[in-house]
Amino acid sequence: MWFCALIATASPWFGELSPLDLLAAFWTYNGEQYSSVLAHFSWAPRVSIALLIGCGLGLAGAVTQQVLGNPLASPTTLGVEAGGQFGVTVATLFAPALLTFSPDLAAVAGGLLAIGLVVALTWRLGFSPVTVILAGLVITFFMGALNMAFLLLKGEWLGNLFIWGAGSLVQNNWDPFLDLWPRVLAIGFALVLLMRPLQLLQLGQASASALGARVALVRIIALFLVVLMSATVVSRVGVVAFVGLAAPVLARLLGARTLAQKLIWSSLLGSGLLLLADTLAQWASTWGNGSLVPTGTTTALIGGPIILLALHSVRNTHHMPGQDSSPAGFVPVRRSTLIAASVIGALLLAIFILSMSWSPGLTQWNWTPVSEWGEAWVWRGPRLLAAILAGVALGLAGTLIQRMTSNAMASPEILGISGGAALVMVVLILTGTELGRAGQLTAATVGATGALGLLILLARKHRFAGNQLLLGGLALYVFMDAGLRLVMASGGSVATRLLNWMYGSTWLVSEHEAIALLALILALCAGLFLVVRPLTILPMGDTTASSLGLSVGRSRLILLMLAALLTAAATIVIGPLSFVGLIAPHLARVLGQQTVGRQLVVAALAGGLLLAIADYLSRTVIFPNQLPAGLLAALVGGIYFLWGLSRHGRS
Structure with a gap:
C-alpha cells in the first residue's frame, strides 16, 4: 500500500x-529549477x-x-x-x-x-x-x-x-x-x-x-x-x-x-x-x-x-438502545386517542392562525386580519402547509421504523434514506445541472429510492433486522457526508443555497409542491391500514411472528418501503436533516397511545405540530433573517435523542 x-x-x-x-x-531543492x-x-x-x-x-x-x-x-x-x-x-x-x-x-x-x-x-x-x-x-x-x-x-x-x-x-512550506x-x-x-x-x-x-x-x-x-x-x-x-x-x-x-x-x-x-x-x-x-x-x-x-x-466483526451488539432484553416493567397509562388528537389538533390550528396573522414587519410586529390572508398566503401559506405535511410524513415514518425494529431510538434520518436524496442534490449543484424545481424534486426522489434499494440489499440476508438496518443507514450517511464536504470546499453562494435546503428551508416550497405533497401523503396513508397487524406482531420476535402466520421478511420489506416513501416525500421538500421522525412517535407514546393505530394517528399530528412551530420560529426569531426550519428541529431533536438515551442508560 x-x-x-x-x-x-x-x-x-x-x-x-x-x-x-x-x-x-x-x-x-535547486533554486534555479522551478519544479524542484x-x-x-x-x-x-x-x-x-x-x-x-x-x-x-x-x-x-x-x-x-x-x-x-x-x-x-x-x-x-x-x-x-x-x-x-x-x-x-x-x-x-x-x-x-x-x-x-x-x-x-x-x-x-x-x-x-x-x-x-x-x-x-x-x-x-x-x-x-x-x-x-x-x-x-x-x-x-x-x-x-x-x-x-x-x-x-x-x-x-x-x-x-x-x-x-x-x-x-495542501501545503506551501514545511512549517505545519x-x-x-x-x-x-x-x-x-x-x-x-x-x-x-x-x-x-x-x-x-x-x-x-x-x-x-x-x-x-x-x-x-x-x-x-x-x-x-x-x-x-x-x-x-x-x-x-x-x-x-x-x-x-x-x-x-x-x-x-x-x-x-x-x-x-x-x-x-x-x-x-x-x-x-x-x-x-x-x-x-x-x-x-x-x-x-x-x-x-x-x-x-x-x-x-x-x-x-x-x-462482519460485530459480535457484541447486545440489545438496541430503547429495546429491553426483558419485558417492560412499566407501561404508561393509556389515554383517550380522541382527547390527545383533539388537543394536538387545537394547538396545530392555533399555530396556523398565529403563523398567518402575527408576524414581524420592518418596524414592529403586525397582526394580519383574516380578510387579508389571501395576500399573505402567497408568502406564508405554502411553506406552512409543506412543513405540516412533512411533519406528518416523518411522524408516520418514525412510528413505522420504531415499531418494525423494536427500537424506540430509531428515526428515518438515521436510516440514510434522506441522505440518498441529499447526495443527488449535491451532484446536481456541483455539476451545474439546471433542471428546475420539478426536475430537482424528481432527481431527489430517485436518490432516495436508490438509497432504499441499497439498504434493502445490505439488510436482506439479515431479514431486515434492526441492527443491520441502522448500521447500513450509517454507511449511507457516510457517502452523503463526503458530498457535503465537497460542497463546503466549493464555498460561495452555491454552497449556501444547498446548505439551506439540507437543513430544511421551507421558503423554497411553492404552492404546487405543497399540494402535490398532500396528495402523495394521503395516498400513502391509505396503505397504512394494511400494516397495523404486522406492526403489532413483529415486536414479539421473529419466532412468534412466524408461528402466527406472518411472513417476517416480506412484512419488514413492505414496512421499510412505506417508511422510505414517507421519508423521501418529506425530504425532497424540506431537506434531510431533522429528528421529527424520532420525537413524534415518542410524544405519542408519552401521551398514552400504546397500540399501533392510535400511535400512528397521534404521531402524525405531533409531527405536523412540531414542524409548524419550527417553521414559524425560523421565520420570526432572527427577522429579517431566517433560519431553516429543519435546522431548529434538528437541534431540538438531537437534545431529545441524547436525553432519551441517557434515560435508557439509567434504567
Missing part, C-alpha cells in the same frame, strides 16, 4: 524530475504530513477500539472530529485570541465535549457497538447542525473556516509539518506506554481489576489521548474522516491479533490510506478543471465500505 501510494503521488512529477531529484526534494522548488515546498511537505497524520489517526483508532471493545469505534464515529471543528468554530466567533494563542485548545475542548457525551450516555449500557455508534452519529449530527447555524448566521466570517473544515492537506510532528510523536508515545493496561482490558472489567488494573482510569487516560491526537490534527488540516476507522479494520482483516500488531499495522495502514486518498483528491482536482476537491471528501468515501466490512 505504501509503495502504491508513493508511486501514485510521485507519478505526475516523473516527467519533470528524476526519481533521485524527487527523493532529494524532501530535504533540499515546487516539489520541495509543496509536494514533499504534503506527502510528509499525510503520512504523519495517517499514522496518528490509525493509532488513535486502534486504541479507541481496544478501549471500548468496539470494532466500529473511531474518532469520527464517536463525534470527536466534529466536536473539534465545533470548538474551533466557537472560538473563531467568540474568542479569536484563543486561536492566536493555540488552535489546539479549542479543538481539544470540542473533542472532549463530544466524546464525553458519548461515554456518559453509553457507559451503563456496556459500550455496546450499536449504541455507541448511534450516540456518536447523533452527536455528530447535532454539532454539525450547530456549525451550520453559525455558518448561515455569520457566513461572512466563517466561510473560509468551513472550506478549511472540509479537510485539505515541523510544528505537528513533535506533538503527534509525543501523543503516540504516550498511547504506546498504555499498551500493557490496555491488553488487560481484553479480559473484561472484572478480570482486569482483579489483576490490579484501574480500568476506569485507563479508559479515561486513553480516550483523553485519543482526543488530543484527533483534535490536534483537526485544528491543523480540518476533518479527515474515517482513517481512524479504516486502518484498524483493515489491520484485523489482514491478520493482526495481538494489541501490538494492531497498533503497529493500524499506524502503517493509516499512513498509506491517507496518502492514497490525498493523491486521489489531487487527481480529482485536476480532472475538475482545477476546482479544489478536499482530502476529507476522498477519505469519507472509503468510510462506507469499511463500515460494511466491519459489520
Whole structure:
C-alpha cells in the first residue's frame, strides 16, 4: 500500500524530475529549477504530513477500539472530529485570541465535549457497538447542525473556516509539518506506554481489576489521548474522516491479533490510506478543471465500505438502545386517542392562525386580519402547509421504523434514506445541472429510492433486522457526508443555497409542491391500514411472528418501503436533516397511545405540530433573517435523542 501510494503521488512529477531529484526534494531543492522548488515546498511537505497524520489517526483508532471493545469505534464515529471543528468554530466567533494563542485548545475542548457525551450516555449500557455508534452519529449530527447555524448566521466570517473544515492537506512550506510532528510523536508515545493496561482490558472489567488494573482510569487516560491526537490534527488540516476507522479494520482483516500488531499495522495502514486518498483528491482536482476537491471528501468515501466490512466483526451488539432484553416493567397509562388528537389538533390550528396573522414587519410586529390572508398566503401559506405535511410524513415514518425494529431510538434520518436524496442534490449543484424545481424534486426522489434499494440489499440476508438496518443507514450517511464536504470546499453562494435546503428551508416550497405533497401523503396513508397487524406482531420476535402466520421478511420489506416513501416525500421538500421522525412517535407514546393505530394517528399530528412551530420560529426569531426550519428541529431533536438515551442508560 505504501509503495502504491508513493508511486501514485510521485507519478505526475516523473516527467519533470528524476526519481533521485524527487527523493532529494524532501530535504533540499535547486533554486534555479522551478519544479524542484515546487516539489520541495509543496509536494514533499504534503506527502510528509499525510503520512504523519495517517499514522496518528490509525493509532488513535486502534486504541479507541481496544478501549471500548468496539470494532466500529473511531474518532469520527464517536463525534470527536466534529466536536473539534465545533470548538474551533466557537472560538473563531467568540474568542479569536484563543486561536492566536493555540488552535489546539479549542479543538481539544470540542473533542472532549463530544466524546464525553458519548461515554456518559453509553457507559451503563456496556459500550455496546450499536449504541455507541448511534450516540456518536447523533452527536455528530447535532454539532454539525450547530456549525451550520453559525455558518448561515455569520457566513461572512466563517466561510473560509468551513472550506478549511472540509479537510485539505495542501501545503506551501514545511512549517505545519515541523510544528505537528513533535506533538503527534509525543501523543503516540504516550498511547504506546498504555499498551500493557490496555491488553488487560481484553479480559473484561472484572478480570482486569482483579489483576490490579484501574480500568476506569485507563479508559479515561486513553480516550483523553485519543482526543488530543484527533483534535490536534483537526485544528491543523480540518476533518479527515474515517482513517481512524479504516486502518484498524483493515489491520484485523489482514491478520493482526495481538494489541501490538494492531497498533503497529493500524499506524502503517493509516499512513498509506491517507496518502492514497490525498493523491486521489489531487487527481480529482485536476480532472475538475482545477476546482479544489478536499482530502476529507476522498477519505469519507472509503468510510462506507469499511463500515460494511466491519459489520462482519460485530459480535457484541447486545440489545438496541430503547429495546429491553426483558419485558417492560412499566407501561404508561393509556389515554383517550380522541382527547390527545383533539388537543394536538387545537394547538396545530392555533399555530396556523398565529403563523398567518402575527408576524414581524420592518418596524414592529403586525397582526394580519383574516380578510387579508389571501395576500399573505402567497408568502406564508405554502411553506406552512409543506412543513405540516412533512411533519406528518416523518411522524408516520418514525412510528413505522420504531415499531418494525423494536427500537424506540430509531428515526428515518438515521436510516440514510434522506441522505440518498441529499447526495443527488449535491451532484446536481456541483455539476451545474439546471433542471428546475420539478426536475430537482424528481432527481431527489430517485436518490432516495436508490438509497432504499441499497439498504434493502445490505439488510436482506439479515431479514431486515434492526441492527443491520441502522448500521447500513450509517454507511449511507457516510457517502452523503463526503458530498457535503465537497460542497463546503466549493464555498460561495452555491454552497449556501444547498446548505439551506439540507437543513430544511421551507421558503423554497411553492404552492404546487405543497399540494402535490398532500396528495402523495394521503395516498400513502391509505396503505397504512394494511400494516397495523404486522406492526403489532413483529415486536414479539421473529419466532412468534412466524408461528402466527406472518411472513417476517416480506412484512419488514413492505414496512421499510412505506417508511422510505414517507421519508423521501418529506425530504425532497424540506431537506434531510431533522429528528421529527424520532420525537413524534415518542410524544405519542408519552401521551398514552400504546397500540399501533392510535400511535400512528397521534404521531402524525405531533409531527405536523412540531414542524409548524419550527417553521414559524425560523421565520420570526432572527427577522429579517431566517433560519431553516429543519435546522431548529434538528437541534431540538438531537437534545431529545441524547436525553432519551441517557434515560435508557439509567434504567
